[in-house]
Amino acid sequence: MSVAAANRLTRAWAATLPGAAGTVLSGAGVYPLLSLLAGAAAGPAAAELSAVAPTPLVLPPDVKAAVGLWARADVRLRPRFRDLVAGVLTDDPAPIDAWSNEHTGGLIPSIPVKIDEETRLVLAGALAIETEWAEPFEDGEAHFDTGPWTGSWLWLYRSAPTLDGLAVLATAAGPITAATVRGRDNVDVVLLLGEENRGPAELLPAAIAAVTVPEPASADALRPLVDGAFTPEGPGVSVERSELPGCTLSLPRFTVRAEHDLLAAAEVFGLGAATGATDAAGHFPGLAEEPLAVSGAAQSATASFTALGFKAAASTYAAAGAGIPDLHHDMVYVSFDRPFGFLAVDRPTGLVLFAGWVGEPDPYIEDY
Template sequence: MTVALANTLTSRWAAAADGPAAFSGAGVYPLLALLAGVASGPARDELLAVAPSPLELPASGAVRAAAGVWTRHDLPLAPGWDAGSRLSGDPAADRARLDAWAARSTGGLVPALPVAVDEDTALVLASALAVETQWRRPFDDAVMTPAGGPWSGLRLPSLSRGHVAADALAPLRATGGVTLLTVEGSEDVDVVLCLGAPPAAPGAVLATAIDGFAGAAPATAGPGVHAEEVDATDPAPELVVSLPSFDVTAGHDLLTMPDLFGLRTAARDGTFPGISPVDLAVSSARQQALARFTALGFQAATVTALAMFPLAFHPPTARRLRVTVTFDRPFGYFAVHRPTGLVLVAGWVRRP
């Protein structure tokens, strides 16, 4: 059920942003679910509408995920809230630590956390997701010169491969007028390519593909598909695939679409009593993403981060005397009746 909710967020994001170059609803969802569990009032209701249950990101040889929490060193925390790592209050030092975490968590694919950190930052939540898989059947390098469309006449570096087998057409499917091609990875991650017919908007094509993938039907016709009978010595069908290689990056400001992510009240009013008695609001919510499709395989990584600031918080300005008493050698004790001063029991502790 939670997977379906995360996929719905990805689909809605694709449609609302009209097909970003690279993005991950799965990278955002765990942070929204975490905030929903510690928010109150309208902020909680809005977050629960988007992410009502936790999502555990898969971990395998092809997928790795990480999460991080950093709180300001002087921020009082609610009982039970894990302080995680503490921000030092030195923006340059904190920035270096957060960037190092992003690079380490994505194998260097995303070298920096996408949110700013300054002396007013009270909390940073982050998730990192990295995917890397090799193709079961690699592609060959080729050149493509489209005869029509926006790329007409361009000479493009491309990838191609052909496969003759009884099940060669199994990866080709269609849903809602969108052609889907599954490129199988060598482990447990595949990449699905989707193509719609002009003038369908990119966001609509992506949303249709994501929503309909599970029920997509086998197809030998559709956008980008050309079927013909050819002479051969083997009657088994052949699937020939041609596409440009790609290497894309994108940055996203989630607060430009606050309703999509359930962050409108969280960014305006807060509050999150499950984190701190101090009223907090989301000051920044961003994702940095990349995807790379080559002849040998696929790489992708996202780092999503939310920064929070106190709506009204005055750090301590006074100094106090602190006295510590330690009983670290044999000591005596007694119990006294308070109204009368009667000592009821007494003794000496020789060994702890």
């Protein structure tokens, strides 16, 4: 249930993304905080939060994750939250930033937490993954004279004798070419290229729906990408006659970063009622003895795709104050040469750890 709920959260969040700029988000990074708040909430706030995060999420062992809590010295926390205390909250965010830096391996050196005299406590979560490719790419350069990526870019190439991990998905957002890049551990990155007029708010939710299943009972959560019907008519796919069969995949090397204000889409996270006016007991009587309401919530995230592997991290906070056909004579080329999406997925469970959009690749610099 929790994997399905976390994936629903990621789908709903991705559907709110504006424009087509590069970005990355982690619903799996927000979910544990929402689940904790749901367990401590009362009234309408509890109902909204429980609808989004009904049960705790057990994160996979390959994921590095932590939760920390900072409260003012005079805040009397309920016993169940005292084990989460990482320090005393002051007006200085440096201790929280240091915690984020430590638990994300330096990928998120600071959290956009806003602390003022009204802030009574801060609940933070960190999530990070890193994997090496089972089959690495070759580094190279690509130059385009026309199109959205005019210029020179750092480019990655890889060829394989089979089409394993490649599919064209039929979705509500039209056909999506999906190429799964397998990590050495249990993390896969699924590259997603849709029709040219499809942005992240359309493509990412449709792709998540297509490649994940609710609480899979087997270790083949992404089986549709491997066994699904494939035709060489998907976006970015071309076929040429060749003496040898196979598939050549090319894409830019990329790094994307983003900061998200969760309260800008409070209803997605079940935080609408939790930010409103409260009675004497507050919205979270199970968290502390004093009345509390959510005063801020945000996430910082980053993801990098290179020739050797993939790494991503997110730090989140909530503050409280008041089947493939026979192509043995064809060589299939798949080129991600315009803006595209990606998912980082835990292979055994189907949990979407990160979702993102590549608006622009890493530029090629001579003697890089």
